[in-house]
Amino acid sequence: MKKISLLAISAIVSFSAFAQSKYSNTEAFAPFFYPSAGNEYRSASGEPGPKYWQNRADYNITSKLDTTNHTVTAKVEIMYTNNSPDNLKFLWLQTDQNIYRKDSRATATTTAAGGRWANASFTDGDVITSMSVEEGGKKYTPKYNTADTRTQVWLSNALKSSGGRLKLTIEYSFKVPEYGSDRMGRLNTKNGWIYEIAQWFPRMAVYDDVQGWNLLPYLGQGEFYLEYGDINFNVTAPANMIIVGSGELLNPAECFTAEEAKRYAESKNSDKTVMIRSADEIGKGGISAKKGTTTWRFKIQNARDVAWGASRAFVLDGAKINLPSGKKSLALSAYPVESISNNGWQRSTEMVKGAIEFYSKALFEFPYPAATNVAGIVGGMEYPGIVFCSYKSTGTDLWGVTDHEFGHTWFPMIVGSNERKYAWMDEGFNTYINDLSTANFHNGEFKEQSFFGDPTNQQMVRMVFNDKMDVLLTEPDVIQQRNLGVAAYLKPSLMLHALRNTVLGEKRFDAAFREYINRWAFKHPTPWDFFRTMENVGGEDLSWFWRGWVFNNWKIDQAVQSVKYKDGIPANGATITIENLQQMPMPVTVLVKENNGTQQTITLPVEIWQRGSTYHFDVSTTNPISEVTIDPDKKMYDWDRSNNTWTGK
Template identity: 80%
Template sequence: MKKSSLLAIFTLAFVFVEAQSKYSHTEAFAPFFYPSPGNEYRSASGEPGPKYWQNRADYTISATLDTAGHTVSAKVEILYTNNSPDNLKFLWLQTDQNAYRKDSRATATTTASGGRWANAMFTEGEVIRSVAIEENGKKYTPEYTTTDTRTQVWLGSPLRASGGKIKLTIEYAFQIPEYGSDRMGRLNTKNGWIYEVAQWFPRMAVYDDIQGWNVLPYLGQGEFYLEYGDINFNITAPANMIVVGSGELLNPAECFTPEEAKRYAAAKLSDKTTMIRDAAAIGKGGISAKKGQTTWKFRIQNTRDAAWGASAAFVLDGAKIDLPSGKKSLALSAYPVESIGANGWQRSTEMVKGSLEFYSRQLFEFPYPVATNVAGIVGGMEYPGIVFCSYKAMGSELWGVTDHEFGHTWFPMIVGSNERKYAWMDEGFNTFINDLSSAAFNKGEFKKQSYFDDPAAAKTVQSIFADASDILLTEPDVVQQANLGNTAYFKPSLMLHALRNTALGEKRFDAAFREYISRWAFKHPTPWDFFRTMENVGGEDLGWFWRGWVFNNWRIDQAVRGVKYKNGIPANGAQITLENLEQMPMPVTVLVKESNGKQQTINLPVEIWQRGNAYTFEVATTTPVTEVTIDPDKKVLDWDRTNNTWIRK
C-alpha cells in the first residue's frame, strides 16, 4: 500500500476517534474560574480577610419537660451582637418546630413516597407566647411575624453596626414530635420514653457578607446555618430521669445521687468505660428513686447550637478523652437496656473516645468538655457535643453512625459552612474523614472496604456519575431524594480522595486541609474559600478539578489508543498514545511492560490535556511492549476501565 494511502487511513481513523471524545480542553482549562477577586472580608488566598466579621448570638434558656403531654415550655434570652457594617432594622430567627405542623412547607413538599423527612404525625409547632426586647436599658414589645419556620422581629430603632447589642426574650412552647424528620423525637422503651430534643429554641438566622439574612426555610432535607456564641441552658424534668446535653453539666451533685456523682467524676479520669448508672439500677435505686423534679444545668461555649436528651430508661457510662494539648474531655453514652447486645451500645463510649481522639490528632482539637452519644429513635443526627444515633445499631453499624455523627464536630460544628446550601461541604467532607478514622480505630476493626477494593466498583462509578445525578452544587432540598446519598455524601468524599491521592498527593492535601479547618474554625466559609485555600496552600491551580467535580457532572474516561515504535524498531523506543474520552481531565499514571520483563511507571501531569483530547509520549524500550495500563493502582474513578489497558496481540 502506498504511503499516501496509509496517511489517509490514519487521518480518517484519527478524525473518527476525535469525534467520539466529549472532551473540550478549552472548557476544562478555561481561565477566570473565580467569579470575583478577594476583598477585605475574604482574601483571595482563601483566608478570612482583615475586616472579616460575623454576628454573635448568646443564649440563656430555661426549659421544663412535661412528660404527660410530651411538651417543652421555655424562655430564651438572646443577646445578639451586630458586628456587621450595616444598621439592622429587623432581625430574623429560625423557628424550626413549625416544620412539624400539618400546614408547613416541609409537609407540603414531602414526596408521595415519604422517606426520612416525612412526618406521620403533626404538632402545633413553635407556639410563641411573648416577645420582648431590651436595648440600652429600654424594654418594649416589638411587632413580629412568623412565616413557616422563619420569624421576623421589627426593632423600634435600627441596631447599630459594628458592635450594637440587643436582648430578645421569647417565651414559647412546643410538643415533641414522635418522629421529627429523623432530627429529634421520642422512643417508648420498656423502662420509659427516651426524648431526643433539638431545634428546640428560636435561633438567630445568619446575617453575613455573602447574602445578608439567610432565610431559606427548614424543609427537612437541608440542615442548618447558625451563628456562634455561648449557650447556657437549664432543663427541669422529673427527678427520676437522666438528662444529657451539649457541653458541661454544671451541677452533677444536685442531679445524681452521691454514689452516681462519684462515678460520674471517676469517668472523667478513666481510660476505660466506667459505669455511672447500670441496667440493674433502672427503676430500683439511685436516681430512679428520686421524687419531684430536678433542674439540670448545662453550658457550652463558642457553639452554633445545643441539644439534649432525657429518659428514666438510660444506662449511663463514660470515659476520659485525651486531647493533644493535654486537656481532657469526657465521653458519655446514654442508652436503654434494649441497646445492649453483641458489640452493642456498651461499646459506644469506647467508640466515641476513639473517634474524637483520632480527629483531634489529625485535624483540630475537639473543643467541648463533653461528647455524648444518645440512643433513641433518631437514626443519626449531630449537634455540638451531643449526637443522636439509632438504639438498634450494633457492631460496625454502631461504629459507623457514631463516628459519622461525631465527625460532624469538624464539619459543620467547627467549620461553620452553610449546610442549608452546601451539603457536600459538611456531609461529604465528613464522609471522607470517616474513611480515615475507620482505618485507625482498634487496628481497623470496622475499616470500610475502599472503593478500589470493591468488586462493585464499576457500578459505583456509573451511579455517582449517572446522567440523572445532581451536581454537587445543588441545594440539599433541591436534590432528588434518591440522589442525596451520592450528591451529599459519597461523591464529595470520593472527590477529596481523588484530590488527595491523585491531584495533590497526601502531604500537600493534608497540609491544605488542616489549614482550611484552622482558618475557618468557628467561622463561615463559602465554597470559594475552600477552593482558594486548597489551591494556595496546596500549590496548584485546581479550576479544572472543581469544574468537573463540583460545578458539573463530568466523567473521567482515559484510554490507551495504541503503541508505535520509532522506525518500527522496539529498541528505538515506543510512542504511546492516550486519549481522554469524557469531559474531566485528570493526571495519568501509566504502567508499561516489555517482553523482557522490564516495567516502567510514568506519571503524567494533568497539563497533558491542555491542548486536546489526545497525548502521545515516548518511552525508552529495548524489546516489544506487551502491555500498557492506565491507573494500574486504580486510584482514578474511571468510567470505563475496559479501555485502560492495551495488550500486544
C-alpha cells in the same frame, strides 16, 4: 446527619463504550474561574480578610419537660451582637418546630412516597406566648411575624452596626413530635420514654457578608446555618430521669445520687469505660428513687447550637478523652437496656473516645468539655457535643453512625459552612474523614472493603457519575431524594480522595486541608474560600478540578489508543498515544511492560490535556512491549476500565 443507604438509591447505568472523545480542553481549562476577586472580608488567598466579621448570638434558656403531655415550655434570652457594617431594622429567627405543623412548607413539599423527613403526625409548632426587646436600658414589645420556619422581629430603633447589642426574650412552648424528621423525637421503651430534643429554641438566622439574612426555610433535607456564641441552658424534669446535653453538666451533685455522682467524677479520669448507672439499677434505687423534679444545668462555649436527651430508661457510662494539648474531655453514652447486645451500645463510649481522639490529633482539637452519644428513635444526627444515633445499631453500624455523627464536630460545628446550601461541604467532607478514622480505630476493626469507595467497582462508578446524578453544587432540598447519598456524601468524599491521591499528594493535601480548618474554625466559609485555600496552600491552580467535580457531572475516561515502534523496531523505543474520552481531565499514570519483564512507570501531569484530547509520549524500550496500562494502581474513578490496557497481542 446519618449516611443514607446507597444501595437503596442506586440507579445503575448500562455499559457503553465511547469511540469519540467528548472532551473540550478550552472548557476544562477556561480562565476566569472565580466570579469575583478577593475583598477585605474574604481574601483572594482563601483566608478571612482583615475586615472579616460575623454576628454573635449568646443564649440563656430555661426550660421544663412535661412528660405527661410530651411538651417543652421554655424562655430564651438571646444576646445578639451586630458586628456587621449595616444597621439592622429587623431581625430574623429560625423557629424550626413549625416544620411539624400540618400547614408547613415541608408538609406541602413532602413527596407522596414519604421518606425520611416526612411527618407521621403534626403539632402546633412553636407557640410563642410573649416577646420583648431590651436595648440601652429600654424594654418594649416588638411587632413580629412568623412565616413558616422563620420569624421576623421589627425593632423600634435600628440595631447599630459594628457592635450594637440587644437582648431578645421569648417565652414559648411546643409538643415533642414522636418522629421529628429523623432529627429529634421520642421513643417508648420498656423502662420509659426517651426524649431527643433538638431545634428546640428560636435561634438567630445568620446575617453575613455574602447574602445578608440567610432565610431558606427548613424543609427537612436541608440542614442548618447558625451563628456562634456561648449557650447556658437548664432543663427541669422529673427527678427520676437522667438528662444529657451539649457541653458541661454544671451541677452533677444536685442531679445524681452521691454514688452516681462519684462514678460520674471517676469516668472523667478513666481511660476505661466507667458504669455511672447500670441496667440492673434502673427502677431499683439510685436516681430511679428520686422524687419531685430536678433542674439540670449545662453550659457550652463558642457553639452554634445545643441539644439534649432525657429518660428514666437510660443506662449511662463514660470515659476520659485525651486531647493533644493535654486537656481532657468526657465521653458519655446514654442508652436503654434494649440497646445492649453483642457489640452493642455498651461499646459506644469506647467508640466516641476513639473517634474524637483521632480527629483531634489529625485535624483540630475537640473544643467541648463532653461528647455524648444518645440512643433513641433518631437514626443519626449531630449537634455540638452531643449526637443522636439509632438504639438498634450494633457493631459496624454502631461504629459507622457514631463516628460519622461525631465527625460532624469538625464539619460543620467547628468549620461553620452553610449546610442549608452546601451539603457536600459538611456531609461529604465528614464522609472523607470517616474513612481515615475507621482505618485507625482498633487497627481497622470495622474497616471493610467498601463497595462504594473502590475505584475498580464499575457499578459504583456508573452510579456516581451517571448523567441523572445531581451535581455537587445543588442545594440539599433541590437534590432528588434518591441522589442525596451520592451527591451529598459519597461523591464529595471521592473527590477529596482523588485530590489527595492523584493530584496534590498526601503531604500537600493534608497541609492544605488542615489549614482550611484552622482558618475557618468557628467562622462561615463559602465554597470559594475552600477552593482558594486548597489552591494557595496546595500550590496548584485547581479550577479544572472544581469544574469537573463540583460544578458539572463530568466523567473520567482515559484510554490507551495506540503503541507504535520507531521505524517499526522495538529497540528504537515507542510512541504511546493516550486519549481522554470524557469531559474531565486528570493526571495520568502509565505502566509500560516489556516482554522480558522490564517495566517502567510514567507519571504525566494534568496539563497534557490542555491542548486537546490526545497526547503522545515516547518511551525507551529494548524489547517488544507486552502491556501498557493507565492507572495501574487503580486509584482513578474511571468510567470504562476496558480501554485502560493495551496488550501486544
